[in-house]
Structures are given as C-alpha cells and as structure tokens.
Amino acid sequence: MTNYIIRRLAQAIPQLFIISIILFTLMQAFGDPVATLGARNPPRPEEKERLRRQLGLDQPVYMQYITWLVGNDWQKIDMDGDGVPETPGQRKGILRGDWGNSLVARRPVLEMIGERLPNTLILMITAEIVIIILSLMIGLVSALRPYSLFDNIVTGLSFIGYSMPVFWLALMLMYIFAVNFRRWGLPYLPTVGMFDPAVGKTPAEIIKHMILPLTTLAVISTAGYSRFVRSSVLEVLGQDYVRTARAKGLKAMYVVFRHALPNAALPFITLIGLDIPFLLAGAVVTERIFAWPGMGRLFLDHTERADFPMLMGILMLISIAVVIFQIITDVVYSFVDPRIRLE
C-alpha cells in the first residue's frame, strides 16, 4: 500500500509540471500586467521599466517560469537597467513554498488565498454533505420503486435540475425567497455576502447567508448524482447475491441496507472523490452572484487585473487538490472494496 501511494505521488509530480507549463503559457496571453497598472495615476515610463525588471518581466518566458518554479535568489538581477546584474534576487520559487506576490495587492499570494479559502470550504463542505445525503436518499427511493410515480417525477425534476444554468436557479431563488418574501411581509433570506456587518460574523448570520447559495449548489449537483445512485442501486438489486439474501428470508430493508447499498455506493464514492476538488472551482458563478467572499471571487477579481501570480496560485492549488483527491479516492476505494488490491 505504501509503495502504491509513493508510486502514485511520483506519477503525480510530472503531471503537475505539465499543468503548470500549460497554465504558465496561457498566462502569457494576458500581455504586460505593468501596462495596465495604476489606472488613476499611472506610473512614469521609467518607473514601469523598473517595475518590469523588478518583477522579472523583462526576462524571456522560460526564465520567468524557472523563477516562478525555483526562484532567482541564486542569481543577481539587473535593477537599474545598465546591463550589469547587481541586485540579488528575492524569489524562492513555488517548489520552496514561495508562491509569489500578488501584482495588485503586493502581498504574498498564499496568504491572500489563505484568507479566502476557509470561506469557500465552509460553503462547499456543507454543500457536499447535503448533496451526498440527498442523492443517496432520493436515488435509493427511486431505485426501490422504479418507474413508480415518485421515480418518474424525480426523473423529470432531475433532468430539469441538471439542465439548469446555475445563475438562473440562483436568481430565481433570490427573487422568490429574498425579493418576494420581503414584499409579502414574510421572513426573507439575505442575498449577498457572508454576514451582515451590522450584526457581525456570528455562526447564525453565516448559516442564514449560506441557505440560498447552498440550495443552488445542492439542487444542481443532487440532480445528477441521484440519477447515478439510482442506476447503480438498480444494477446491484438485480445481482444474484441480492436474490440469495432475499431467498434466505432476510428482511427487505436489511437486504437493501446491508447487501445492496454498500455495493451500490462504491462507484458513488469514486464519483464524489473525483468531483470534490472541482467544487472549489464550480463555485465561481455562485460566489459571484451571492457575493460570497471565497476563492472563486478572488479569482474573478484578479483576472480582471491580469494578476498572473495570483491566478497561477489559485489554479495550481486546485490542480494539486484534483491530483491528490484522485489518489485518495483510489486508496479509500481499496479499503471499502476488498476485491481491489493495489499493487
């Protein structure tokens, strides 16, 4: 097992290198970030030149990538533009834990992400729990009574949910539960932000502000997942060992929960494990609409200002999460399914 994990991690490293090269190449299309800096009082041309040299933007792209990767503190850089390198480099590179500084905020990228990440995680983890419970329940009931009225209604609804653009659902929910509930004098839900500044960041406030974004995320994901659970439960219920269990005279519910559900849940675990890191990303639109101060909004705000160290940081963090969750999923799978042996 340990060998397997080590081998998988070793395979993940070249993959992350490829990802970082693709992303860094893409970042070049942003053009010169210094050119658009300081919209109100733009720096003088010579200051811009200095800034470019300071940020290493005068270097060829491959040198910029190497600096981003392993830093430049082992060499001197030319700050005054006379062709003679004299100032020692400051960057340590991402491999030594230096994710660079945001061009806009002039603060370490990792620190800024660290401020936003908990906000995204609190929304996403709660959403994921709700999604897993709901999909298992709905999928199971659908599969136990296939083609019943309930199943058919759920099938129809889940197709609608699955086809629904996130923003449409979000706007509808906001329109009904915030705008119209207030008009009708009912208790209404807040639409923007994470807490009311007048009340403060209390758990009750956060829960209240989380209801609408959570519902938006849950409806759309549950629609797809419950179909998946339904089809895998249906498949397992047709297996011989389920028939045997029934023939032994076991109680129907015992067969479902002890024999069918654990086996049907196996592919579901894989699906969830592979999708979890993408939830970090999937929140971009939701966070934007509900003004949730998470990582998705950080990404959007800094895309507008071509802040490439920040964008590289966020994208690499998500890619690392994706790769790690793939390994975790495979390992967990081998624990829950004794037939799988990782060599």
Added chain:
Amino acid sequence: MTNTTSTPLTGNTKLNSPAAPLSPMALGVRRFRKHRMAMFGLGLLILLMFYISFAGLLSKGYCAPINKDVSGEAWANCNDTSLKLQPPSADHIFGTDVIGRDIFARTIYGGQISLLIGISAAIMEVILGALIGSLAAYYGGWVDSALMRFTEAMLNIPSLFLLIIGARFFGGGLPSINLLGRELTGSVIVIILIIGATSWMYLARIVRANILSLRERDFVSASRALGASDRRIILAHLLPNTTAPLIVSATLGVANAILAEAYVSFLGLGVQGATATWGNMLDGAYQYLEAAPWLWFFPGTLILLTVLGINFVGDGLRDALDPYSTRHV
C-alpha cells in the same frame, strides 16, 4: 412534464418481430422513437427552432431614435433609451433592457447566435476529440503517452477557469465579421474556439478507448494488408465504428457549449458588442434582480429549455445507439 413522466419508460409492448432482421441503424431509430423523454426533448427543440427562425417575422416596430419603422435584427438592436427597463407590455411583450431594446426580439436573434456557438463549438470538440483520441490510440507508444498526459493535465484544470482566462485574453479589440449577411462581433468566433478547445478531453478518452480495441480487429489488419494508409484506416475504418459515442457527445456538447457561453457571458467576459446572445443578455442583469426580473427571466428560461431538450435527446440517443441495449423495440 407530467404527461411524459407518468408513464413507464420501457413499455411492456409485445415484441412484434419483423420478418427480416433490422439494421443497427433502424433498430436505433426505433428505440429512439420509443423513448418518450427523447421524443419530448425533440419536440421541445423543434418548437425552439421555430421560435428563433420564424418569430423574427413578428419582430418589428417604430424605432424612435432613427425615426423610422424597422424590422428584424435592426429592431432587436434599436435602443430607445426613453423606453429603458419597461416591464412587459403589448408593445414589448418581454419588456425592454437597460438601454431600451426589445427583449423579445433580442431573445430571437440572440438564440440564433447561442445556437450557432453551441453547434460550432460542439463540432470543434468532436473534431479535436476524435483526432487526438484516434492518433493516441492508433500510433500508441510515445505519441499516446504525450497526448494522454496532455489530455489528463487539461482535465485536471477546471474548464470554467480555462474559459474565463481564455475569454479574458482574446476578448477585446476584434474586427466584426460578416456571416450570411449578418454583422457579428469577432468575439463570437473567439468564444467558439475557446469553448471547443476546453471541452474535447472526455471525448478524446472515449475515442481512444474504443479505437484501442478496434485496431486489434481482423478487418483493420486486412485493410492494412491491402495497403491502406494510416489516414484511410483511421478515417474510413476506425472512426466510423465509434460513431455512437461521437454522436452522443456532439449532442450533449451543444448543450454544454450553450451553457458555457452563458456562464462566461454572465461573468461579463463573453460575446461583446451589439450582437445579442442568450448569455450576454444576462450580463449585469442580476443588478436588476428586483427592479426588472424580465431582464434575466426570459433569456435564462430559454437557455434552460434548450439545454433540457438537448439533454433529453442526448439521453435517448445514448440508449438508442447502445448495441447492447435491451430496451424492447
């Protein structure tokens, strides 16, 4: 909805076996026609096609700023700021937008562009996916590992982020283009290319898996022995045998591309300028959540219906084209 879902999907209709065995294609068509949800989706799509093709005949009116009666797309782009944010009325049945354009007319012409984007991006997705998947599988070795490592890397980067970055890069400053007598902003093409370039990965994997097993079959060895070129083997023998996943992916790809365009446009990075799409009609509409819900309700609902219809059809095609399908026909 209820009339389509209240009856079982697989009817217990008796097998009335025909005299001659049916071809796989004929079987597929039969299965598709028995698929109630797919037929419902097809009906929905036909209605939507009528809407974006012929409802334009109803789109005309008096455009005050240029002081004459206009029709067609000119009416959709006529901005009478004195009529901005009008709620739905007899003159403007879907209301007007922030600069006083008729939303009904814009949903028609915007729908044409949204569909154009959806179909073109899906075609690009299929071409890229089939090309990369078949090259990787057919040549194997280092070609395979290089292409598949690239595919995996692309899959591990969430595509919405790639879309946002792509749209932000190539978005601005493009000349207008003329297509079938219509003036389109260049960003339409950019959006198509970006969506196509960020959506081919799953298809490439499916095609690769299929061709890996196909290329070991006798008919491939036979045609190689007959001197067929690699290109001919891939294009004439291998790819036609993977038509089913290609068709299903292309269908669902149209829905995903329409959604992708809507997401990018919703974030204000999509198709720019006067050209309407269902997506860019939503740009900024959420600021009018309370004041003007018609701004986002109509284009958003049209996107929902289109995607729903396509998903129904795609699901039906998947069942119908599966050679191992046990669905009664």
